[in-house]
Amino acid sequence: MNKIMISPSRYVQGADAIADLGKHVAPLGTKALVLGGKRGLGAIENLLSASLKEQQMDYTIEYFGGECSRPEIDRIVSVIKQNNLNIIIGVGGGKALDTAKAAAYTAKIPVAIVPTIATTDAPCSALSVIYTPEGVFDSYLVLPKNPDLVLVDTAIIAQAPARLFVSGMGDALATWFEADACAKAFAGNLPGGLSTAAALCLAKLCYDILMEYGFRAKLALEQGVATEAVEKVVEANTLLSGLGFESSGLAAAHAVHNGFTVLEETHQAYHGEKVSFGTLVQLVLENRTTAEIEKVLSFCKSVGLPITLKQIGISEVTPDKIRKVAEATCAPGETIYNQPFSVNATSVYAAILAADAIGRAYLKQD
Template sequence: MNLVFGSPGRYVQGTEVLAQAGTYLSHCGRRAVVVIDSYVLGLIKSRLDETCAQAEVELHYVNFDGEITADGIATLRKAAAQIDFDMILAVGGGKCIDAGKALAHSSGRALVTMPTVASNDAPTSKNYVVYDAHHQLSEVGHLLVSPRYVLVDTGLIAQAPRQFLLAGIADALTKKFEAEQCFKSGGINMFGARPALSGLALARECYQVIRQHAEPALAQAGSGEVTPAFDHLIEAVLLMSGLGFESGGLSIAHAMTRGLSKIPGAQQQVHGWQVAYGLLVQLVLEDRDAVLMGDLLSFYQRIGLPRNLAELGVSSFDEALLMQVAEPTLKAPHARNFALLSGGPLTCAELIAAMRALEGLAH
């Protein structure tokens, strides 16, 4: 099987990136559809208009305040069909970034992403997630090519509330352990290929940067101030995490979102919370030593991540509810990127046993 490593065309991070956006967009064309929500539009429109006017790039704003559903994407495509455009600029959080990707997928135009929060690594990746009307995952779409540019204005992201950055930390934290499992089990990465050592190395470094800088960076979140710790953390959450999971691969932690999104309490939580919980279950399945588990559980407690089902919003559970989580989890493609110590495929009974064991560890 071929080894495949993928990445955006260029990743640009700094405190003045928004003011330089027009220059980067001009490398992709002269007319851009801007997929953006109403709040972010009010936050950045004047500055974006100014930089693009200087670079002679024409902007056509299309508001996206809805959900990433088939209907929401169809409405966006219909609005964009009225515009003659060379490229798509997706601005905002995960929803607008994914909406921009869906439009890029159907139009074949170049995609530029500009995150205004660091709540996940969507800006650097080629895939996007579509949900049904009940906010259950229905489809994962894949662009043929990664974003042309990822424009990360850390000054803008530093204004966002703490909970957005915490969600991004939670999502990025898992990548080292998932990439290691994918590599160990002979699994496949997000390109349907053999995992790249480069992806694994980035996922491991991502974890080290998070453990070193997460707590001081979280203390700065919302202040608008960009410290070295904050800057390093944003690179880990957006770039290292994105490259690590796409080229290194995913495993149980992300597979569990398929099941957790189907049960009350957990389904209302952000993606980062679900995978943070899923990581702990994965580590129990790996029979990790007490020192590592204790260290990670302590870290979760200090920064405010869920260590058990109750903290994930699940007020009570029985065997039937745990089975509701286990069955869809094991049907997820990422679940195959896992090697049990005993050998053989992971079963629902083993996954449920790990969830129950975690309950005992996290009190």
Template sequence: MKVFGAPRRYVQGKGALDHLGPELARLTDAAALVIDPFIDDLFGARLQASCNAAGVSLARLRFGGESSPAEIDRLLAALGDTPPPLVAAAGGGKCIDAGKALANRIGAKVATIPTIASTDAPTSHNYVLYDDDHRLLAVEKLPANPDLVLVDTQVIAEAPRLLFLAGIGDAVVKLFEVERCVAAKGRNVFGADPAFSALILARGCYDVLRRHAPAALAAVDRKAADDALDLVVEATVLMSGLSFESGGLSIAHSMTRGLSAVPKYARALHGLEVAYGVLVQLVLEGRDADFFDDLLGFYAAIGLPTSLVALAGAAPTPEEAATIARLTLSAPHARHFPRVLEEAEVVRAILAIEEGRFADALVEDAMQGSKSPSTAPGLAV
């Protein structure tokens, strides 16, 4: 059975922050806003004014910095005895996760207001909890996707370039992961069969990024939203989120489990980790030299990492490569591959990439007896 999940309403554009009040008024007359302190200083009064004008009572709660159970307890206590029917969150990924977790605690609706475009998490029904030392505790799920996602592209344009690049990295891998999940007859994030619509969205997302990512990055350098940035934000936040949740993931996102266990890679931005991780996946698929020349040219043009040295300044030892491979294959999404992978072939792929060998005989023995076409059978539109 197929399941396709999506936010109830998605709003994007320059000046979107000024529309928060009218958008929330569609859903409620009272809300709590979990807000990053930096964002509160910049935009808190503006958001408050929009809500006041729309007749929405807004209680602003400054985020403490970590999406941890202790922080959720603190935010819950700050709500008092009458929690609102909706929790909004404005800021980066951790702040939005905290808002989702708080909403889940009180059974409230959710609105997300991302102020960076580093991942597609604002559209997702997932959220992550960490301990106070930033160690992952759990990935939890809301009953449904957010009721509202509101993205101000001018705010995104003024955020750090590296975060915007990470969002491109997180999104560009989705096509390859959804293809593999569909080909392997895997399960999407809802535990259902992948929706074909998700594959079409993943293809569209990839096409937008290949065509418009350089110009969008130039807009971020100018700190001025334009048409290219608008297209890329829609791809990285909306299209990417819809495609991965309803289409499924594979090796690229499984790699984060291994990379996070090696200290010198653990602090890399998620989107840059998976941009590297999909290269491992593609080596394991046996993609040809022309394919890699094209993709690596795109990576080089915009600054995505093509090795672990490029990701974090250091190559892995054989022992570290083995740790990454072992933990990668322990992730549930690693099963979304046309064949069962062995730890040794993942290690070979990791080490081959560090040597600049992508379509190389080093991993041919891992390919024997396995057909790994560039496009899975039955996926043509």
């Protein structure tokens, strides 16, 4: 199997970068569909409009329906065709951006991505996570290429709720551990090859940045400012995690997240928050050292990421609930089979309960 690494065509990051959006988008198309939620678009609509008008670009605004589902993707494609649009600009969080990528792929037009929160690694990836209209995980849609442009304005990111930023760190936290598992298992990555040394280094750099700057970045975000620590963690959450996961692969942490979506009480937890707990489950499955696990626990506690089932919404833990999660985690085709050892619902069930016990014990140490 060949080694393959993929990435966005262009990545732009910095305070007030939105002012240059029109300049970067203009070579890609002339009539844009701007897709985003009301909150995400509301945060940047005036700046976005001014930048596009400066380049004399026509655009139509369409509000995102709330779930990256097949009906929502089809609806957006219909809007594109009805208005003869030739580029889509996705604005907002992970689900809106995944919908924009999937709709662009279906309509065969370029896509530019403008995240307003650094909450997932969705912006850079050639992947859309598809859910049912009710919010239950459905499938992964692997796209033939990454976004044509990813533009991240860190001044805008700094105005978003800190919890969203922290959730992005939870998603990024899994990157190195999943990449490491896939490399040990010689598992295929998202573009269908093996990981390059460069992709593994980016995944490890993502982890190192979180450990060094994550807590300081969170404190800065709580004050609504973008320090150099914030810049580094935004890059880790967005670019390094995105490149690391898709060019190295996913493993147990994200599969456990997908398993948790079968429990409605976890829907109030963000993607990265559930992935964070999934990372702890993966470390238990791998029987990592106490030092490695405690380093992750310490980091999660410092920034406010969940390390117990209760913290992701499961206040009443029952065997039946956890078995359902374990079985969904081990569904055919799930990424948990990229672990370098045999896994099944029984071992995942045990690891979830053990991870919860470890998290609860750690919190009691204070």
